[in-house]
Amino acid sequence: MDSGTGRNVRTEIVSPAGNAEKLRFAVRYGADAVYFGGDEFNLRVRSDNFTLEEIGEAVEFCRKSGVKTVFLFNAFLHEKDIAPAASYLEKIKRLNFDAIMVSDPAAKALIEAAGIETEFHLSTQMSVMNHLAVKFWRSAGFKRIVLARETTLDEIRAIRDATDAEIEIFVHGALCVAYSGRCLLSRYLTGRSANQGDCSQPCRWNYSLVEKKRPGNYLDVIEHGSGTEILSSMDLSLIEKIGDYIDAGVSAFKIEGRMKSVYYAANTTRIYRHAVDCAGTGAFAEHLPFWNRELDLISHRPYTNDLFNEFDNIPFESVPYIKKALFMGYRADDGVQSREIDVKVFNPFSVGDIVDAIYPIKETIMDHQCIITDIRSADIGITTVARPGSVYTVTFDRPVYSNALFRKIIK
Ligand code: SF4
Known part of the structure; x- marks a missing residue:
């Protein structure tokens, strides 16, 4: 899986494949690579995920289509998980993924102990945002680093100049209000842990404040530029800025959303694929209104492209769910x-x-x-x-x- 690390290589589109149906459409609609997990040890345990048989078929289909496969083995492992993880790897060891994504170094150690030869990608869950951290993980055997969503464009340029790692960033999809999923809200409120791939997304629920002596008098809690921002994040869309990120030397653009629909996987893939193909030409400005309209026709919360660079300027805005x-x-x-x-x-x-x-x-x-x-x-x-x-x-x-x-x- 060689995408190159210079500023003149074509940036890949890495698309979500929550099940076999979504994978097929992401491939047909222009993905360079797809990411998916099995039914254990990946950070989306409630996505449909793939049985062992389906994983084999998916790898075969992608290989025939010239699309790379990134297998997710990125849950954080407790002691009790080590033995089951090792036996799961025995079952998938012959499937020849182009890359495996991990968060926990223990997962990498287990994959190597199982004799699986593959490229390693480091998950965004490790919150990498500077060149020293990239160099650390690079020397630990990781070829590609998925940066934290909080990394700024200038930081990406600095990382590109200082390292030879492939850099992947998220271009589209839901945002956490914690550092890339490092959040205990879901576990606290529902017992479902975001760090084990089971987030119930309570940051998107509708909350109200009630004063103890005034029951029934609900006061809305909303996001505010100068007040609490812990609830209801907007969605990410970097479509208008992807030329800057390509110029900065990003190797791959990842689209979030394995839990979303076939339509989401296909349409986001084709729009970002087309935008990358048009970047640096007059066709980019010509097609931008079409891309924005299409992304607006996917169910979403209000989009932002400011998270990376303008933390102080996130506007006051409520965050309704938009479905057109x-x-x-x-x-x-x-x-x-x-x-x-x-x-x-x-x-x-x-x-x-x-x-x-x-x-x-x-x-x-x-x-x-x-x-x-x-x-x-x-x-x-x-x-x-x-x-x-x-x-x-x-x-x-x-x-x-x-x-x-x-x-x-x-x-
Ligand atoms: S509750 Fe919200 S912020 Fe926390 S991990 Fe889930 S989606 Fe992210």
């Missing part, structure tokens, strides 16, 4: 362009509905609207409504291409 489009489903057959296709359904739709079809971006943006004219299923025959969880044969008013994802704009 519904993911309806994806084309489930491998056929050529056709008006009649199979669709796996995620949200119900009906005959007469107008939906957007979106596609991977190659030479051109092929997205278009289409109208559903007919819905059939093998079980019930002709119907007017397609329901989530099943595959239907759907006819549109115009041809649909392969790899289509469908969404409906919420009015």
